[in-house]
Amino acid sequence: MRIYEDLRLVQTRLAVLQNALVVVIVLLAGVFWHLQVVRGRYFKTLAENNRSRVVPIAAPRGPLLDRRGRILVENRPSFNIVVRPEHVEDLDDLVRRLSALLRVGEAQIRERLAERASPFRPVVIRQDAPLEDVAALEARHLEFPDVSVDVVPLRSYPLAAAAAHSLGRVGEIQKPQLELDEFAAQKPGDLVGQAGVELQYNRALMGKDGSRRLVVNSRGREVLELVREPPSDGPSLTLTLDQELQVVAERAFGGRAGSAVALDPMSGEILAMTSIPAYDPNEFATGIEPALWQKLTGDPETPLMNRVIQGQYAPGSVFKIVVAAAALEEGVITPRTSFYCPGHLAIYDTVFRCGRPEGHGMVSLHQAIAQSCNVYFYQVGARLEIDRIARWAKRLGLGAPAGVDLPHEASGLVPSSDWKMRTQRVPWYAGETISVTIGQGQVTVTPLQLARLAALVANGGHLVTPHLVKAVGRAARPDAPLDEPRLRPETIAAIRDGMCAVVNEHGTGWRAQLQSVEVCGKTGSSQVVASRVRQPTAHAVLPHGWFVAFAPREHPRIALAVLVEHGGSGGVAAAPVAREILAHFFQEQAAPKPKAPAVAD
Amino acid sequence: MPIDRRLLLNVDWVLMGATLMLTAIGVAMIHSATFSGASSGLYVKQASVVGFAALGMLGVLSLDYRRLADRAMLFYLAAAALLVYVLFFGPRIAGTRRWFLILGLQVQPSELAKIAAALFVAKVFAEMRKDNLGLRDVLQPGLAVVSLMALIAAEPDLGTAFCLVPLFLSISLLAGLRLRAVGSLLLAGLVVFGLGWKYALHDYQKTRIYTFLDPSLDPRGAGYQKIQSQIAVGSGGLSGKGWKQGTQSQLGYLPARHTDFIFSVLAEETGFLGVLFVLALYLLVLWRALEAAQLARDRLGAFLVAGLSSVIAFQVVYNVAMVAGLVPVKGLPLPLLSYGGASLLSTWLSIGLVLNVRMRRFAN
Numbered sequence: 001m002r003i004y005e006d007l008r009l010v011q012t013r014l015a016v017l018q019n020a021l022v023v024v025i026v027l028l029a030g031v032f033w034h035l036q037v038v039r040g041r042y043f044k045t046l047a048e049n050n051r052s053r054v055v056p057i058a059a060p061r062g063p064l065l066d067r068r069g070r071i072l073v074e075n076r077p078s079f080n081i082v083v084r085p086e087h088v089e090d091l092d093d094l095v096r097r098l099s100a101l102l103r104v105g106e107a108q109i110r111e112r113l114a115e116r117a118s119p120f121r122p123v124v125i126r127q128d129a130p131l132e133d134v135a136a137l138e139a140r141h142l143e144f145p146d147v148s149v150d151v152v153p154l155r156s157y158p159l160a161a162a163a164a165h166s167l168g169r170v171g172e173i174q175k176p177q178l179e180l181d182e183f184a185a186q187k188p189g190d191l192v193g194q195a196g197v198e199l200q201y202n203r204a205l206m207g208k209d210g211s212r213r214l215v216v217n218s219r220g221r222e223v224l225e226l227v228r229e230p231p232s233d234g235p236s237l238t239l240t241l242d243q244e245l246q247v248v249a250e251r252a253f254g255g256r257a258g259s260a261v262a263l264d265p266m267s268g269e270i271l272a273m274t275s276i277p278a279y280d281p282n283e284f285a286t287g288i289e290p291a292l293w294q295k296l297t298g299d300p301e302t303p304l305m306n307r308v309i310q311g312q313y314a315p316g317s318v319f320k321i322v323v324a325a326a327a328l329e330e331g332v333i334t335p336r337t338s339f340y341c342p343g344h345l346a347i348y349d350t351v352f353r354c355g356r357p358e359g360h361g362m363v364s365l366h367q368a369i370a371q372s373c374n375v376y377f378y379q380v381g382a383r384l385e386i387d388r389i390a391r392w393a394k395r396l397g398l399g400a401p402a403g404v405d406l407p408h409e410a411s412g413l414v415p416s417s418d419w420k421m422r423t424q425r426v427p428w429y430a431g432e433t434i435s436v437t438i439g440q441g442q443v444t445v446t447p448l449q450l451a452r453l454a455a456l457v458a459n460g461g462h463l464v465t466p467h468l469v470k471a472v473g474r475a476a477r478p479d480a481p482l483d484e485p486r487l488r489p490e491t492i493a494a495i496r497d498g499m500c501a502v503v504n505e506h507g508t509g510w511r512a513q514l515q516s517v518e519v520c521g522k523t524g525s526s527q528v529v530a531s532r533v534r535q536p537t538a539h540a541v542l543p544h545g546w547f548v549a550f551a552p553r554e555h556p557r558i559a560l561a562v563l564v565e566h567g568g569s570g571g572v573a574a575a576p577v578a579r580e581i582l583a584h585f586f587q588e589q590a591a592p593k594p595k596a597p598a599v600a601d
Numbered sequence: 602m603p604i605d606r607r608l609l610l611n612v613d614w615v616l617m618g619a620t621l622m623l624t625a626i627g628v629a630m631i632h633s634a635t636f637s638g639a640s641s642g643l644y645v646k647q648a649s650v651v652g653f654a655a656l657g658m659l660g661v662l663s664l665d666y667r668r669l670a671d672r673a674m675l676f677y678l679a680a681a682a683l684l685v686y687v688l689f690f691g692p693r694i695a696g697t698r699r700w701f702l703i704l705g706l707q708v709q710p711s712e713l714a715k716i717a718a719a720l721f722v723a724k725v726f727a728e729m730r731k732d733n734l735g736l737r738d739v740l741q742p743g744l745a746v747v748s749l750m751a752l753i754a755a756e757p758d759l760g761t762a763f764c765l766v767p768l769f770l771s772i773s774l775l776a777g778l779r780l781r782a783v784g785s786l787l788l789a790g791l792v793v794f795g796l797g798w799k800y801a802l803h804d805y806q807k808t809r810i811y812t813f814l815d816p817s818l819d820p821r822g823a824g825y826q827k828i829q830s831q832i833a834v835g836s837g838g839l840s841g842k843g844w845k846q847g848t849q850s851q852l853g854y855l856p857a858r859h860t861d862f863i864f865s866v867l868a869e870e871t872g873f874l875g876v877l878f879v880l881a882l883y884l885l886v887l888w889r890a891l892e893a894a895q896l897a898r899d900r901l902g903a904f905l906v907a908g909l910s911s912v913i914a915f916q917v918v919y920n921v922a923m924v925a926g927l928v929p930v931k932g933l934p935l936p937l938l939s940y941g942g943a944s945l946l947s948t949w950l951s952i953g954l955v956l957n958v959r960m961r962r963f964a965n
Contacts, residue, residue, distance in 0.1 A: 036873040043835025051848040217852040
């Protein structure tokens with residue numbers, strides 16, 4: 001028997017359910033329409049960002065070569081061990097295993113991880129890792145899926161400290177630098193030049209980074225390379241430096257503080273530039289240790305300062321070249337003018353002493369330069385007066401930066417009556433002029449300015465622009481044309497005579513004598529004010545010794561300035577250093593030292 | 602067991618065809634989602650489960666659903682026993698006990714429990730011979746369902762446990778439960794949820810709900826799944842990136858891409874058109890199933906079909922909404938498409954029961 005149940009209510013409610021289902025499915029389809037068609041483009045971008053990543057390819061920084069193509073600075077490959085922490089599940093465990101493998105303290109790794117700016121940025125846990133660690137890590141690639149080895153070019157300075165100040169150093173870009181136009185293309189963490197040529201020519205050296213567009217999986221591992229834009233390497237820079245001369249100059253100081261700079265007198269090319277104490281730029285290549293940085297910046301001997309362009313010293317008797325030139329040009333004296341030196345000069349109610357207490361007797365300009373007679377120049381200076389001295393000092397390149405292609409060059413100071421009124425609001429005292437004539441008092445110069453002065457005497461009166469870079473890539477820097485001579489030939493001839501006598505005619509610079517080449521020079525001593533010395537030991541109150549020179553006398557090929565800090569008189573301290581540099585330059589290897597003449601400094 | 606040849610004429614071949622087509626699409630998408638990985642053979646495994654499922658379906662078809670419902674109490678007790686067994690003796694996988702092995706086969710009692718619960722609840726309500734039910738009338742079957750839910754939730758498997766709610770509600774609604782009573786039940790559900798939130802939910806579950814509300818809270822954690830799924834779906838566009846060409850799934854950005862998030866793979870690789878096609882197939886399956894309920898010769902058949910359909914409907918709607926980022930991420934497979942033998946088998950058995958009811962609508 002068939003029993004018919006009343007199914008009306010069931011069927012009504014079923015129809016409701018059926019229709020509700022249609023509505024829900026249609027609504028869902030609408031959601032997918034919105035996601036896939038309306039917002040499709042947006043999500044496509046997100047998917048693309050997900051899967052592809054632009055990885056920069058660093059352009060290798062250009063190498064630095066010396067004037068003969070020898071390597072001064074190069075890049076060497078180094079290995080950085082990098083952790084990508086975003087997917088690491090057990091960070092503690094990873095740190096423990098890495099610490100054991102790399103023999104690095106867990107605390108050190110943790111510190112690096114804690115320093116990271118964002119959880120998505122890879123963290124370098126070991127810079128410049130040794131090869132065996134890299135090999136150990138590569139062999140355990142599967143155990144460390146989130147650790148990788150990046151190959152990074154590292155700056156290498158084979159000369160170490162010997163040319164630190166001219167070559168400079170690289171370091172991570174600093175926050176204030178990021179805001180400069182010069183570094184507009186850089187981002188935090190980039191290595192840029194921080195001193196010397198590395199800084200001055202940073203933009204040229206950096207080249208242009210390339211990039212790779214990669215497909216990466218959800219763990220950030222590379223799956224496929226889509227596009228590669230190769231980097232354009234930084235061009236090599238050919239410097240004017242001579243690598244050997246540079247090393248010789250550094251050694252010639254025997255560890256004493258001081259500086260030396262040698263120029264080609266015709267072109268202004270810098271053949272050697274030494275500033276001591278120095279630092280090893282290799283220490284900066286991987287990021288300098290804070291403790292070492294503290295030590296370098298806190299050192300009273302200022303190893304970070306390039307004394308050649310930033311050290312400002314009283315020129316001492318070297319300044320007599322300027323006074324002599326001014327006097328000859330102004331017609332105050334002729335090369336034959338003589339004065340009597342009794343050992344001192346009483347003028348303007350003061351007694352000014354000569355270097356030789358018993359006096360030089362009757363001295364001509366020639367003898368006055370050779371023997372560095374103060375009284376002769378007191379007489380000349382009293383007749384010239386300060387403003388004519390200042391004008392000529394400036395014409396000869398003092399009191400203004402020499403224009404070298406290095407950052408932060410100092411200008412020195414050439415005092416004048418205007419200057420004193422302007423800065424101190426008191427008139428110039430005539431007595432001060434007397435001090436200035438022998439390079440004491442307010443006048444200060446940099447070693448580079450004096451080397452330029454020597455070059456001027458050597459090249460017939462032209463003021464050259466000292467520079468370090470000969471060529472960028474294959475493009476040689478054109479030689480600047482020589483400007484108008486600043487001095488008349490007769491003036492030059494008279495000064496050259498005197499400077500030649502300084503070295504070769506029993507003058508104060510005899511220690512710079514060479515056998516085969518006639519060296520012309522001038523000594524000087526820069527008085528150190530005892531009260532300014534931190535620890536007034538006997539050594540510390542010794543004057544800085546100057547020696548400027550050029551050689552040979554005819555058609556000079558080198559001009560230089562040497563300063564030995566607290567070395568004593570220039571003839572004793574600086575002339576031998578200059579001699580070593582010159583001896584090497586003229587290839588006088590086994591030159592016997594000159595014998596002492598009868599006359600003292 | 603021989604089947605009456607007249608019955609075969611009444612099999613709903615449209616429903617059968619749509620089911621087969623969805624299953625085939627599932628196998629294809631599983632292949633796409635896994636071919637590059639270590640488990641590239643999973644689609645073969647899934648395809649072979651279809652063989653078992655077909656046998657199971659044939660078995661279900663050969664028995665009159667009324668005879669099966671007569672043994673509903675037995676099925677219910679067996680399911681409960683299996684659920685208790687797995688809680689104590691099932692292997693612990695990722696902190697859960699959901700299945701056990703028997704003769705090399707994975708048995709997932711919670712999937713079988715859905716069918717047992719449907720038979721039991723349909724039978725109980727079919728025997729209430731009145732059209733106007735109050736809360737008191739549904740108390741007894743309600744408690745029976747809640748006990749099963751509690752056992753499943755204890756594994757823990759909240760998603761599957763929750764599937765019994767639409768099952769119970771749909772059958773009791775058809776049986777004549779007053780709408781006001783439905784409202785009170787929902788209210789009671791809210792209270793239970795509130796208490797559960799406070800005392801029973803695991804922290805990871807709470808985190809999932811928080812990050813659902815604000816995925817940026819944890820873009821690499823629980824919110825990650827939702828974000829990546831939306832990116833996969835959205836970037837599929839109108840026509841998709843092509844089979845095996847979805848970057849989100851192929852590069853591993855999509856989590857659980859061959860199981861709970863198989864629909865994301867489909868949406869990414871076949872685009873809106875593919876989504877529309879598959880949603881239409883689901884609508885067809887469910888529409889034909891509810892039609893079978895309409896046509897059923899008795900209340901038992903209608904209730905049974907409606908209960909089973911609502912479970913499938915709930916899973917489809919929830920899973921698809923989850924893939925679109927509309928609801929919190931729950932471990933709930935998409936019937937017929939997701940990888941997983943137990944889910945596939947139970948869905949095929951459910952559809953077998955639906956076919957069973959429809960083809961016996963004229964039989965005595």
